[in-house]
Amino acid sequence: MAGSNEDALKGLGHLALGTRLKRLGDRLQAHAQVILDEAKVPVPASHLPPLAALDSGGAMTVGDLSRALGVTQPGVTRMTGALETAGLVRSGAAEDDGRARVIELTPAGRGLLARLKRHTFPLIEAAVREACGDDPGRLLGQLAVLEDALEELPLAARAARLAKGARRHD
Amino acid sequence: MAGSNEDALKGLGHLALGTRLKRLGDRLQAHAQVILDEAKVPVPASHLPPLAALDSGGAMTVGDLSRALGVTQPGVTRMTGALETAGLVRSGAAEDDGRARVIELTPAGRGLLARLKRHTFPLIEAAVREACGDDPGRLLGQLAVLEDALEELPLAARAARLAKGARRHD
DNA sequence: GGGACTTACATAACCTGTTATCCAATTTGG
DNA sequence: CCAAATTGGATAACAGGTTATGTAAGTCCC
Structure with a gap:
């Protein structure tokens, strides 16, 4: 019989480190999502990084966001599309370059961020910090x-x- | 004004820990994949955990593998399907339970694992260990x-x- | 022993990232 | 000033996971 499993990944040790990191990251995000849900935040956690980047960095183009977040440009296009549908950002062509699309927070988006920064982010921060030991x-x-x-x-x-x-x- | 930015992302800091872990895990897997490719290993790195689990734990069912690897059952179903197509595992109904499907390594799979355990895994292990500082x-x-x-x-x-x-x- | 639950797996749909490719706008150089 | 190269973004296809749900086999209990 297989006996106690569980050690399959442990047995792989550093070899499975990549897998393990990914899974742990996933779990962290899932836990954070619970907190966000309880705070009635109307977006999934995965959309917060672009919102935060726009909040701190001001309006920027798709390419800027891509670099700022370290995700690829199609990923940003999709995220910002969802955020625009949700009314949290809006976008338009850049004045000086018709190719570039500039994304900015709407008042609703800014309001949401303000609330999050005041109440929710510190909570998550503290909880994660505590969990880290x-x-x-x-x-x-x-x-x-x-x-x-x-x-x-x-x-x-x-x-x-x-x-x-x-x-x-x- | 947002003043010095940074603090929005700081607030995200530990929320972003999940993202960061996932990304780092991805990168590790990508790097490991290069080593596997160079060693002419005919499977993606993501399929190694089930192979290793079967190697160390012996034949087991889909559900066993799911628990051993910490991935959901449909994920195991897909992985093992791919491995079966690749000829590295085979499966059949359990003798005592017609619902359960028992997965086991084929000789080819066992051979691959033997080679990996001898040459490739130690290499990856050592490289990761070194990279960890x-x-x-x-x-x-x-x-x-x-x-x-x-x-x-x-x-x-x-x-x-x-x-x-x-x-x-x- | 037959109907109601439970269990093990398969399948479908979705999410969120990726790479590859295409199109339009801009810039550049002759 | 126009053709070519470059750049910014959108779209498509794919990867690898997830949840939700369906189905067949087994178990319980009257």
Whole structure:
């Protein structure tokens, strides 16, 4: 019999780290969604990043948002389309460039953001921080280390180098 | 005016932790995929967890796999379907229960796993460990803390408690 | 033993991201 | 000034997960 499962991912250790990170991220978002729902926020959590970016950065184009959020341009097009349907943002051609579409918050969007910043975001922030354990910054630090490392030298390159070094033991 | 921006995104800070974890996980998987491709592994990285689970746990049903991997049952159905098409697993009704479908590795699947365990997994493992920085276990530990915390008390409950405590400052 | 629940899986529809490609507007260079 | 290259965005197709629901097999209980 398989005995106690669960350890399948654990057994893969660092190999499954990617899977594990994704799942944990998903779960965090789902939990945050519950808080948002309780606060009667009329948008899914996934739409908050663009709203926050527009709030802090002011009106900007699709491309700007794409860069600001780190999601691809089609993703931004879809998100902003949904937000526009929800009445939280509006958009129009840029004055100086007919190709660019400038997105800005509507009053409704600004109002929502104001409420969120005052009541909801701090709550989520505090709850997540608490869930992170004694030293909340440490997790973020570890993530940054990993992100930077991947940026600096891809895994494949590291693997190749390690393989070369290990070959004599083979 | 929003003044110094940043604080909207700061407010999102830990809400964005979910997004960040997911994105980092994605990137890790993409990097691992490169290594797998170079090793001529004929499956996407996302299919390795079920293979590894079957390898370590032996033949098991769809439901077992779902629990072992932490993905939903339809997800397992799809994954195993693809693996079966690829000839790496096979399946059949359980002897004692006509509803259950038991999945097991084919010889090809076992062979692939053997090769991976010998050559590829250790490489990925080592590369990821290196990328994680000086103390590779610490990140896993942090993740476990967060996972356990979410399990033990959902964010919404934490938020509710924190909100109650903070109300007198409102 | 036969009807009502329960269980295990399959299927469908959806969500949210991706890459690939197309179109229109702008810029550039001859 | 017009043709070519570039740029900003939209659209389509796909990926990999999810939830919701359907269906067949098993179990319970009168």
